[in-house]
Amino acid sequence: MEIYGSSSSIQAYDTNRLIISDIPRLLIINRPVEFTIDLSKAGKGQLEGSIPKQVKPLGNSKFHFTFIPLLNESHMISIKFNGHQVSGFPRQCQIITSDNVKIRGPSLNPILVGTQTWFTIDILHNDLSDLHVTIFTPTNEQLNPSTLLTSDGLRVDWTPSEIGTYIIHLILYGYSIPGSPFSVKSYDPKKILIIPPINDSTIGEPVKFLLDQPHVAYVHITINGIQIPLVAIRRHDDTFLLKFRPILAGDYLIILKDYIGQLIPGCPYNFPVYNPNGTHIEPFNRLQSINDCHFICNIDNVGQGKFFVMIYDPLKPIRIPCQIQNLSKNRIRISFLPSKIGTYKIYIAYRNIPINGKCIYLLCK
Structure with a gap:
């Protein structure tokens, strides 16, 4: 039956036709969370939410929502349309902080190339079955490691498989967790090379040498059990310039260890340092019997090196044979048998440096 003089209109809506973009289940304190809601197919009505938020109209009944979690506690997100709860809500989202993430294992330290390694990840109050791990090599190739829930x-x-820095990404519910990505280094001790100085090294003068492999955990230099202060300067090409000032002549030991405390192959390296002013001729009589011509050279604390003696005939540029006798560790006796009476010219050198800075003369009669 038709009733005249009366009319009315009814607004219809459907909460199931709201389109809500993905809201992460995992929230990070102070990190903005963004999502959109599309009401264009749901009809007219009032939209309500349970969290403080900023709303930006996008037009055509679409809205952009932003909220920032500030408390370390679960967040219950409720969305209602015209007073009715939207399907799938309320939804509980967990807060994750760096304190909730525990990463352990040998992979956190530098790793030997070609050696299998591992680490474990534990996130408090979270299901790890959706955690995805991706590793990128130093040349940006992607590795897909094996994973196992334990x-x-x-x-x-x-x-x-190669030297350098690896970047590890940890993704949970499509989002990076706190601390991700993180980096680890890989090294190969067989490719470590020490480049010594070209010139001889002497006490009191700075000694510089290059280390062409940056992935060395431990370097020190000793002599006679004494550790020498060392300065390491990283250069732009990832080599290291190592400097020290030797205090004694002798053989210095350069000790390199990797990150697990093992000696680098070839260590310790032997590095000689000498003292050119440490050699001297002990006082002697410059007038000696032709039957017993000798003198003594002291090489105390001068370091390793070759000892040279050249004795010349008084009249001709002819070398005279001589005998070198070790009296002790640091004293050498040089003797010769002159063929005639006269003044003999004697050159003595240690590591090609003349002792006393010039030749000496010995009169034999």
């Missing part, structure tokens, strides 16, 4: 968390096994 009582200690998600175990990740992988093997570095």
Whole structure:
């Protein structure tokens, strides 16, 4: 039956036709969370929410929402349309902080190239089955490590194949967790090379040498059990300039260890330092019997090196044979048998440096 003089209108809506973009289940304190809601197919009505938020109209009944979690506690997100709860809400989202994430294992330290390594990840109050791990090599190639859920968390096994820095990404519910990505280094001790100085090294003068491999954890220099202060300067090409000032002549030991405390192959390196002013001729009589011509040279604390003696005939440029006798560790006796009476010219050198700075003369009669 038709009733005249009366009319009315009814607004229809459907909460199931709201389109809400993905809201992460995992929230990070102070990190903005953004999502959109599209009401264009749901009809007219009032939209309500349970969290403080900023709303930006996008037009055509679409809105952009932003909120920032500030408390370390679960957040219950409720969205209502015309007083009715939207399907899938309320939804509980967990807060994750760096304190909730525990990463352990040998992979956190520099790793030997070609050696299988591992680490575990545990996130408090979170399901790790959706945690995805991706590793990028120093040349930006992607590695897909093997993973296994254990009582200690998600175990990740992988093997570095080249020297350099690896970047590890940890993604949970499509978002990076706190501390991700992080980096680890890989090294190869067989490729470490020490480049010594070209010239001889002497006490009191700075000694410089290059280390062409930056992935060395431990370097020190000793002589006679004494550790020498060392300065390491990293250069732009990732080599290191190492400097020290020797205090004694002798053989210095350069000791290199990797990150697990093992000696680098070839260590310790032997590095000689000498004292050119440490050699001298002990006082002697410059007038000696032709039957017993000798003198003594002292080489105390001068370092390793070759000892040279050249004795010349008084009249001709002919070398006279001589005998060199070790009296003790640091004293050498030089003797010769003159063929005639006269003044003999004698050159003595240690490591090609003349002792006393010039030749000496010995009169034999």
